[in-house]
Structure formats: C-alpha cells, structure tokens
Amino acid sequence: MSYANGMAMPPTAVRAAARSHAELASVLRLSVMRLGRRLRKERSDESLTPSQMAALGTLERHGPLTPRELAEHEKIQPPSMTRILTGLEGLGLIDRAPHPTDGRQVRVSLTPAARQMIQEDRRRRDAWLARRLRELTAAERETLEAAAEILGRLARS
Amino acid sequence: MSYANGMAMPPTAVRAAARSHAELASVLRLSVMRLGRRLRKERSDESLTPSQMAALGTLERHGPLTPRELAEHEKIQPPSMTRILTGLEGLGLIDRAPHPTDGRQVRVSLTPAARQMIQEDRRRRDAWLARRLRELTAAERETLEAAAEILGRLARS
DNA sequence: TATTGTTATACTCTATAACTATA
DNA sequence: TATAGTTATAGAGTATAACAATA
Numbered sequence: 261m262s263y264a265n266g267m268a269m270p271p272t273a274v275r276a277a278a279r280s281h282a283e284l285a286s287v288l289r290l291s292v293m294r295l296g297r298r299l300r301k302e303r304s305d306e307s308l309t310p311s312q313m314a315a316l317g318t319l320e321r322h323g324p325l326t327p328r329e330l331a332e333h334e335k336i337q338p339p340s341m342t343r344i345l346t347g348l349e350g351l352g353l354i355d356r357a358p359h360p361t362d363g364r365q366v367r368v369s370l371t372p373a374a375r376q377m378i379q380e381d382r383r384r385r386d387a388w389l390a391r392r393l394r395e396l397t398a399a400e401r402e403t404l405e406a407a408a409e410i411l412g413r414l415a416r417s
Numbered sequence: 418m419s420y421a422n423g424m425a426m427p428p429t430a431v432r433a434a435a436r437s438h439a440e441l442a443s444v445l446r447l448s449v450m451r452l453g454r455r456l457r458k459e460r461s462d463e464s465l466t467p468s469q470m471a472a473l474g475t476l477e478r479h480g481p482l483t484p485r486e487l488a489e490h491e492k493i494q495p496p497s498m499t500r501i502l503t504g505l506e507g508l509g510l511i512d513r514a515p516h517p518t519d520g521r522q523v524r525v526s527l528t529p530a531a532r533q534m535i536q537e538d539r540r541r542r543d544a545w546l547a548r549r550l551r552e553l554t555a556a557e558r559e560t561l562e563a564a565a566e567i568l569g570r571l572a573r574s
Numbered sequence: 575t576a577t578t579g580t581t582a583t584a585c586t587c588t589a590t591a592a593c594t595a596t597a
Numbered sequence: 598t599a600t601a602g603t604t605a606t607a608g609a610g611t612a613t614a615a616c617a618a619t620a
Contacts, residue, residue, distance in 0.1 A: 285546035291565045294572035296453035364601040389442035407564030408445045415451035521578040
C-alpha cells in the first residue's frame with residue numbers, strides 16, 4: 261500500500277501509531293525500572309561496595325581483563341580501579357597475574373570464591389522472583405517468557 | 418486433583434515446575450536489569466548528581482515532603498539530605514517552605530523548573546524506547562503491553 | 575525533655591598529576 | 598618515546614556528633 265504524497269501512511273494513522281508507541285514506551289519503561297529497583301533491593305549484600313560488585317560482574321560477563329579495560333568498561337579512571345582491585349584482592353575475590361608476553365600488563369580474573377559469591381547473590385534474587393512467578397497464571401508466565409526475549413533484544417540495541 | 422501424600426502434585430511435577438520458574442526468573446531478571454541499564458544510559462543528565470536526581474524523583478512521586486522524610490526514603494542521614502537540598506535550592510529546583518503549624522519542620526517541594534526538567538528527561542528516554550518499539554512487530558508490541566502490566570504488579574509485590 | 579533541621583568534622587570513593595617499569 | 602599500572606594528593610558525597618530552635 262502506498263500514497264500519492266510518498267508517505268507510507270496517512271498523517272492521522274502516523275500520529276495514532278506514534279502516540280501508541282510513546283504510551284507503550286512510557287508504561288513499559290516505568291514497569292521495567294520499578295521491577296529493576298525491586299530486584300536490586302533483594303541484593304542487599306552490604307559487604308561489597310557497588311563499584312566492587314560492578315567490577316566482579318564485568319569480570320564474570322567478559323572473563324579476565326586488564327585493569328585498564330575494566331576501568332574503561334566501568335567508566336572510571338585507572339587509579340580508581342587500582343583501589344577497587346586492591347580491596348577485592350584483599351578479600352580473596354580476584355587474582356592479579358602477569359601477562360604472559362607483555363610485562364607491563366596485568367590480567368585480573370575471578371577466584372572460585374568470587375564465582376560462588378556471585379552465583380549465591382543471583383540465586384537469592386532469582387528465588388524472590390521465582391516465588392512471585394509461581395503466583396501468576398500459566399498464561400501470564402507465557403507472556404513474560406515471550407516478553408523476556410523481546411526485552412533482551414531491546415537492551416542489546 | 419489431590420494426592421494421598423497430601424501434596425498438590427507428585428514430586429517430579431513439583432521439581433519440573435520449580436525448575437521452569439527458576440529459569441524464567443533468571444532470564445526475566447537478566448532482561449529487565451539489562452534494559453534498565455540501557456534506559457539509565459539514555460538519561461545522561463550530568464548536570465545533577467545521582468542523589469539529587471533521586472531526591473527530585475521522590476518528590477515528584479510523593480509530593481512535598483520534609484527533609485527527614487526524604488532522607489528516610491533515600492536511606493541516607495538527614496545531614497546528607499541537607500547538603501543535597503542546599504544544592505537543589507541553589508539551582509532553583511526546590512523550594513523550602515515553613516510548615517504551617519510546626520515551626521520546626523520544613524516543607525520541601527519541586528519548583529516548576531524541576532517539573533519541566535524531569536518531564537524532559539522522561540521524554541528523552543521514552544523517545545529512545547519508542548523508536549525501538551517501532552521496529553518490532555505488532556504482535557511483539559502486544560506481548561510487551563501485556564507484560565508491562567504484569568511486571569508492574571511484580572514490582573509492587 | 576523530645577524532635578526537626580542545620581553546622582562541624584571525619585571517612586570513603588573517585589579524579590588528576592606524578593612516578594616506576596616495560597615495550 | 599609511549600604505554601600499563603601504581604602511588605600521592607585533592608575534591609565530591611555521606612556519616613556521626615554537636616548545636617540551635619521549636620513542641
């Protein structure tokens with residue numbers, strides 16, 4: 261279907277669609293942000309600072325990285341990352357190993373203890389959400405299952 | 418349907434359901450957190466600190482509050498809130514008015530400038546999301562519309 | 575005397591600048 | 598000379614303790 265004025269749809273239909281998308285965007289953003297806040301509350305680790313948790317999470321997602329790469333990923337400066345890593349090393353959560361060929365670089369990796377801690381944290385939050393999911397109808401869970409995939413795609417775009 | 422052992426389902430069915438719920442919880446949590454991060458990146462206001470943004474957001478959601486109520490809401494101590502509010506007042510984003518009957522208390526409220534700023538910020542993030550939604554199929558948007566309502570309920574529980 | 579809000583001071587986290595070691 | 602990482606020092610942000618005003 262095409263129109264003489266070169267647009268794919270008449271102006272009124274365009275406006276209606278745009279309004280609908282904006283409305284869906286608004287309610288979806290609100291729901292996602294609120295549930296995100298709620299899930300973050302279940303974390304409540306307290307023993308690590310947010311920066312330390314973020315660094316561990318990045319290492320878990322990306323595998324071993326250099327301090328510089330970590331700093332760039334977290335949008336902080338290398339000296340700040342040095343302090344974060346020093347703390348994590350003291351807690352036995354990361355290892356700092358020399359780079360095999362370049363003596364200047366350092367390879368930071370998670371210790372088994374860190375992996376276990378991350379999984380435990382994840383498990384606790386999943387448990388809270390799984391309990392809530394059990395109270396939904398099967399149809400609602402199917403909706404969420406389909407939505408999860410779409411939301412994941414949106415996050416990556 | 419009931420069983421002689423008093424459980425609603427035989428053990429295998431219970432296990433299967435539990436695993437399914439845990440799996441759905443895991444993928445849903447990941448998607449929600451990731452999209453939340455992505456949406457937060459669209460904010461990028463830079464002119465206000467995160468604490469200041471949070472205070473404005475709370476005032477916008479709850480209406481006028483006292484500094485103490487605000488501090489409790491943000492889980493910080495009253496002196497810290499004093500500094501945050503001093504900054505916001507200097508920027509013309511909040512008003513501090515005396516309580517009508519209790520001379521000790523102060524009523525903090527948003528200025529019109531703050532409301533406009535908050536709406537502008539919201540509009541920008543909604544615009545990003547609305548653009549992404551336009552690229553989905555109608556069926557996918559319907560799924561998200563249904564999911565938004567369910568996610569909102571989960572966040573409130 | 576108890577409560578609200580503020581001021582005074584200390585601590586934590588991050589940033590910039592300077593330094594050391596390696597390429 | 599350039600780069601990776603660390604150390605030294607300074608600037609935000611928050612906390613605890615002390616203070617002033619009101620109930």
